[in-house]
Amino acid sequence: MEKYQINIAKDFSDTLGGRFKKLGPSSGEEFYEEILEKKFLLAKDKKEKLHVYLDGAKGYGSSFLDESFGKLAREYGVDIVLETIVFHTENFKRNVKYIQEMIWDINND
Amino acid sequence: MKNNIILLPKKFKFNADQNHDAISLISSIVPPFEDKIYVDFSKLDDIEKGDLIVLYALVEKIKAQNSLTRFYFNNPRDMSNEVKKKVNEPIFNKVISENFTVDKKFTRGLNSSELNLKICPKIIDRVVSELNEIHFPEYYSIFNELLTELVANSVEHGSHASQVGWWITTKIINESLIEYAFVDMGGGIIQSHKNAGLPDNYVYSGDSKIVLDSMFGVLISSTKFKNRGQGLQQLKYAVVNDVISNFVLITNTVTLRYKNNEFVATKNEDFKGTYYSWTIDLNNYKKWKSIK
Numbered sequence: 001m002e003k004y005q006i007n008i009a010k011d012f013s014d015t016l017g018g019r020f021k022k023l024g025p026s027s028g029e030e031f032y033e034e035i036l037e038k039k040f041l042l043a044k045d046k047k048e049k050l051h052v053y054l055d056g057a058k059g060y061g062s063s064f065l066d067e068s069f070g071k072l073a074r075e076y077g078v079d080i081v082l083e084t085i086v087f088h089t090e091n092f093k094r095n096v097k098y099i100q101e102m103i104w105d106i107n108n109d
Numbered sequence: 110m111k112n113n114i115i116l117l118p119k120k121f122k123f124n125a126d127q128n129h130d131a132i133s134l135i136s137s138i139v140p141p142f143e144d145k146i147y148v149d150f151s152k153l154d155d156i157e158k159g160d161l162i163v164l165y166a167l168v169e170k171i172k173a174q175n176s177l178t179r180f181y182f183n184n185p186r187d188m189s190n191e192v193k194k195k196v197n198e199p200i201f202n203k204v205i206s207e208n209f210t211v212d213k214k215f216t217r218g219l220n221s222s223e224l225n226l227k228i229c230p231k232i233i234d235r236v237v238s239e240l241n242e243i244h245f246p247e248y249y250s251i252f253n254e255l256l257t258e259l260v261a262n263s264v265e266h267g268s269h270a271s272q273v274g275w276w277i278t279t280k281i282i283n284e285s286l287i288e289y290a291f292v293d294m295g296g297g298i299i300q301s302h303k304n305a306g307l308p309d310n311y312v313y314s315g316d317s318k319i320v321l322d323s324m325f326g327v328l329i330s331s332t333k334f335k336n337r338g339q340g341l342q343q344l345k346y347a348v349v350n351d352v353i354s355n356f357v358l359i360t361n362t363v364t365l366r367y368k369n370n371e372f373v374a375t376k377n378e379d380f381k382g383t384y385y386s387w388t389i390d391l392n393n394y395k396k397w398k399s400i401k
Contacts, residue, residue: 013230015230015231015233015234016230016257017228017230017257017266018228018257018258018260018261018264019150019261023227023228023264023265024226024228024229024230024262025225025226025230026230027228040251057250058230058248058250059237059250059251059252059253059257060250060254061253061254061257061258061261061343062254062258062339062342062343063257063258063261063339063340064257066339072268089153091250092250093401094401095254095364098128100246102339102361
């Protein structure tokens with residue numbers, strides 16, 4: 001059983017915003033502060049995985065992804081984030097690839 | 110603009126191949142703005158919503174600089190029938206966009222706090238959902254992402270500095286295609302970069318290089334943060350992968366189109382803002398499914 005999980009559409013919002021809270025609701029900044037960082041730290045401290053479910057949302061803008069998943073990696077280091085987070089999606093595989101390659105800068109060679 | 114008269118040319122079309130007259134008019138309208146401005150439609154054949162919003166966005170910018178400005182139209186009998194149907198003098202004098210203006214069909218039922226947001230995800234969702242009208246089999250999430258980024262770019266770099274909002278309008282054509290126009294008169298992409306300070310290697314390059322390098326990720330965001338500036342790259346991805354079609358970008362002195370699988374930049378007078386136009390139909394959806 002997955003002890004730590006986030007279903008973004010159900011736990012946060014299915015219509016996501018931009019980067020910063022000051023620009024509008026459901027921003028990457030809000031998601032990071034309210035949900036992502038807290039759950040990541042819980043999972044990390046217990047050496048467990050954090051399962052992140054992406055399906056059900058209307059879309060994931062690059063600013064949202066950078067201010068949430070990007071910030072997480074900038075704050076705690078890509079290696080530990082990679083060890084901890086597991087993405088689950090049928091519809092947003094491209095976005096996961098974007099996070100990994102463009103935001104976390106993982107070299108797939 | 111001469112003697113406070115905005116004389117619209119015969120053809121006032123921004124996404125046409127020949128958009129020189131339209132851009133030239135916009136570039137000629139510079140401060141200081143008087144309390145009375147006359148808009149002469151007598152030479153204009155017709156005007157589309159996507160071009161009318163550029164005028165509205167300009168009116169908004171003028172009012173931001175002189176709130177007392179009132180607009181007066183020429184006599185309706187001197188306008189073509191097509192123009193008469195579409196332009197409305199009271200609306201010109203009421204135009205004030207708090208943060209954005211969209212067709213009323215996208216704002217129905219929203220409360221005032223939602224309408225006061227800079228980025229309203231519900232409105233973006235409604236614009237995307239309109240694709241149901243042309244029988245899209247599923248929600249076009251990539252378009253949701255693109256539109257969110259265009260709006261974000263506008264509010265962060267364009268609108269806020271100039272106290273103007275962003276504008277979008279859509280037109281369904283033959284129940285099979287939707288044409289979009291998006292504009293903000295917040296200064297323009299090139300000007301944003303120049304204001305922020307360009308790297309030395311751009312000192313002698315033309316403005317086209319600034320736009321193209323922004324889209325291709327060579328020139329980082331005008332915020333100078335390396336993790337920023339992905340919005341235009343997302344736009345580039347959408348254009349080259351046929352997620353959207355008939356793409357036109359006008360910003361400052363550059364018009365950029367995508368033709369025969371390459372970006373073609375042409376020079377123009379300073380538009381002093383940013384305008385995008387594109388279309389979406391089922392072929393775009395099919396292409397997206399094949400690359401998803």
